[in-house]
Amino acid sequence: MPQLTGAEILWECLVREGVEVVFGYPGGAIMPVYDAMLDYPIHHVLVRHEQGAAHMADGYARSTGRVGVAMATSGPGATNLVTGIATAMMDSIPIVCITGQVPAHLIGGDAFQETDVTGVTQPITKHNYLVTSADEVAEVVREAFYIARSGRPGPVLIDICKNAQIEKTDFEYPDDPELPGYCPPQHAPVTDLKKAAGLIAEAKRPVILAGHGVLKSGAMDELKLFAEKTQTPVALTLLGLGSLPASHPLSLGMMGMHGEAYANNAIQEADLLLAFGMRFDDRVTGNLRTYAPRARKIHIEIDPSEIHKNVHVDVPLVGDLKTVLGDLTPMVQPADHEEWLDQIAEWKADTEARDIMAWADDGKLYASHVIRDIWKHTEGDALVTTDVGQHQMWAAQYYKLEQPYRFLTSGGAGTMGFGMPAAIGAWFGHKDREVWALVGDGGFQMTQAELATAVNEGANVKVCILNNSYLGMVRQWQEFFFKKRYSAVYMRNPNFVKLAEAYSIPARRVETPDEIADAMDFAKNTPGPVLIEFVVEQEDAVYPMVPAGADLDAMIRRPVRKQREAVAGD
Numbered sequence: 001m002p003q004l005t006g007a008e009i010l011w012e013c014l015v016r017e018g019v020e021v022v023f024g025y026p027g028g029a030i031m032p033v034y035d036a037m038l039d040y041p042i043h044h045v046l047v048r049h050e051q052g053a054a055h056m057a058d059g060y061a062r063s064t065g066r067v068g069v070a071m072a073t074s075g076p077g078a079t080n081l082v083t084g085i086a087t088a089m090m091d092s093i094p095i096v097c098i099t100g101q102v103p104a105h106l107i108g109g110d111a112f113q114e115t116d117v118t119g120v121t122q123p124i125t126k127h128n129y130l131v132t133s134a135d136e137v138a139e140v141v142r143e144a145f146y147i148a149r150s151g152r153p154g155p156v157l158i159d160i161c162k163n164a165q166i167e168k169t170d171f172e173y174p175d176d177p178e179l180p181g182y183c184p185p186q187h188a189p190v191t192d193l194k195k196a197a198g199l200i201a202e203a204k205r206p207v208i209l210a211g212h213g214v215l216k217s218g219a220m221d222e223l224k225l226f227a228e229k230t231q232t233p234v235a236l237t238l239l240g241l242g243s244l245p246a247s248h249p250l251s252l253g254m255m256g257m258h259g260e261a262y263a264n265n266a267i268q269e270a271d272l273l274l275a276f277g278m279r280f281d282d283r284v285t286g287n288l289r290t291y292a293p294r295a296r297k298i299h300i301e302i303d304p305s306e307i308h309k310n311v312h313v314d315v316p317l318v319g320d321l322k323t324v325l326g327d328l329t330p331m332v333q334p335a336d337h338e339e340w341l342d343q344i345a346e347w348k349a350d351t352e353a354r355d356i357m358a359w360a361d362d363g364k365l366y367a368s369h370v371i372r373d374i375w376k377h378t379e380g381d382a383l384v385t386t387d388v389g390q391h392q393m394w395a396a397q398y399y400k401l402e403q404p405y406r407f408l409t410s411g412g413a414g415t416m417g418f419g420m421p422a423a424i425g426a427w428f429g430h431k432d433r434e435v436w437a438l439v440g441d442g443g444f445q446m447t448q449a450e451l452a453t454a455v456n457e458g459a460n461v462k463v464c465i466l467n468n469s470y471l472g473m474v475r476q477w478q479e480f481f482f483k484k485r486y487s488a489v490y491m492r493n494p495n496f497v498k499l500a501e502a503y504s505i506p507a508r509r510v511e512t513p514d515e516i517a518d519a520m521d522f523a524k525n526t527p528g529p530v531l532i533e534f535v536v537e538q539e540d541a542v543y544p545m546v547p548a549g550a551d552l553d554a555m556i557r558r559p560v561r562k563q564r565e566a567v568a569g570d
């Protein structure tokens with residue numbers, strides 16, 4: 001049996017786990033690992049801030065379904081990962097973060113750059129490990145990857161003491177992780193399936209709520225089959241977008257705070273909700289006391305701790321969504337629900353009358369128009385990442401997804417600064433595909449240093465800054481709920497085109513709608529990173545909007561065009 005250092009064992013294990021790329025940043029407590037790295041065929045991406053590394057690993061994982069890997073040194077290096085780990089945790093993303101730690105004999109003594117990283121990350125990881133000797137490395141890495149990707153996926157952190165990286169020990173790669181207490185459920189019990197089939201047979205106004213779990217378990221075909229057989233309309237969560245093609249006649253689009261009004265109306269009027277791999281987040285339910293008051297509820301979910309957490313359900317089906325739907329669909333009868341679908345179509349017609357796309361001719365540059373045009377130019381087939389704020393919601397509304405795994409966005413944590421590094425990570429998984437990062441001027445500046453990473457790696461990422469010179473979503477809340485008293489939301493921004501040029505990134509500024517097409521062609525035809533700044537309407541708002549905590553159907557709606565013109569006097 002060969003004797004290897006703990007650092008070498010780590011890389012041996014990463015190679016065996018099929019890791020192709022690691023996003024990281026070195027420092028004292030992880031130097032033996034960086035030294036050993038030179039002897040292994042894994043590409044290391046040197047980021048400019050560890051937060052960028054975590055988001056890149058996350059973007060890689062979201063777009064490929066594989067485990068993303070981020071690496072950092074102890075203390076501040078590790079704590080810089082924290083936002084990215086929390087982001088991955090909230091959205092169930094499989095990443096493994098490897099951090100250096102001070103030598104085991106110094107732990108607890110406030111050694112230089114010592115932070116209790118397993119303590120800090122305990123609530124924001126699916127699992128974490130402190131490795132104090134080289135003997136533990138192989139088993140821990142094997143377990144970490146298995147835990148990150150299985151069941152409900154999530155981030156796992158491995159904190160490795162410096163002595164454990166240096167010591168030598170026998171290396172043998174464990175066959176299977178031994179985790180007797182960890183058995184993610186697969187099938188739901190037949191008695192529960194029968195109960196669910198009974199409720200489905202009685203329903204006259206059913207709605208499916210499709211969440212991230214559809215994509216996580218790869219249950220897109222099963223969702224479509226179930227929806228078509230039972231003629232049940234499908235509302236999607238932000239992270240569920242792409243799980244059913246937007247053009248499918250049963251798709252209701254996004255639900256929730258900035259969801260389609262007719263999707264929210266349908267939920268409130270439904271007599272049966274079928275929640276598939278979603279967790280009744282407050283942004284999708286609004287006021288829980290008045291949520292879907294007439295609906296019985298079936299919840300298919302792999303994580304038992306989600307059952308009855310926010311919403312009490314009539315029939316929980318705990319298991320893997322793809323497996324459970326595969327079992328359930330043959331047990332249900334075909335239905336047509338014609339009246340119900342006609343009612344929803346009526347609500348939908350009213351939404352279309354309010355659509356800002358009907359105002360495409362007023363000469364102004366709206367962020368939503370820009371996103372719609374990016375959708376057209378990329379034929380809806382690009383890999384799109386967003387940051388957080390108004391542009392994120394417009395992207396969810398107007399980048400109509402026909403395919404899964406194309407839309408990467410920080411949903412649960414709502415992490416500004418996510419979009420651009422996530423796009424770089426996603427590009428590593430899909431070098432053949434167009435990758436567009438749609439970011440706000442605020443969020444972009446949180447991780448803009450990763451422009452250097454994009455240049456160094458030649459990442460073919462098109463960065464679109466939707467610049468409204470405001471922290472737009474906060475401004476919108478101040479407009480709606482704080483009597484337009486704007487507080488700390490105006491942004492005096494740098495010249496983004498010059499900034500890009502400082503990184504040798506080709507860049508353009510777009511100020512009018514007729515410049516969009518040219519800029520898109522320029523971005524598409526220029527290899528490597530490109531930056532386009534769109535100077536958009538400053539005080540546009542995202543509609544509809546359910547005020548936080550309000551009833552789901554108490555939406556603030558965009559006025560229909562005639563009403564708006566009367567108000568504006570134009």
Ligand SMILES: Cc1ncc(C[n+]2csc(CCOP(=O)(O)OP(=O)(O)O)c2C)c(N)n1
Pocket residue numbers: 387388389390391392414415416417439440441442443444466468470471472473474
């Ligand atoms: C790290 C972080 N800090 C603060 C917030 C709160 N927040 C949510 S949206 C938003 C404004 C975003 O502004 P910008 O990036 O310019 O995008 P816009 O809303 O204008 O599209 C803020 C500050 C957040 N989500 N994340």
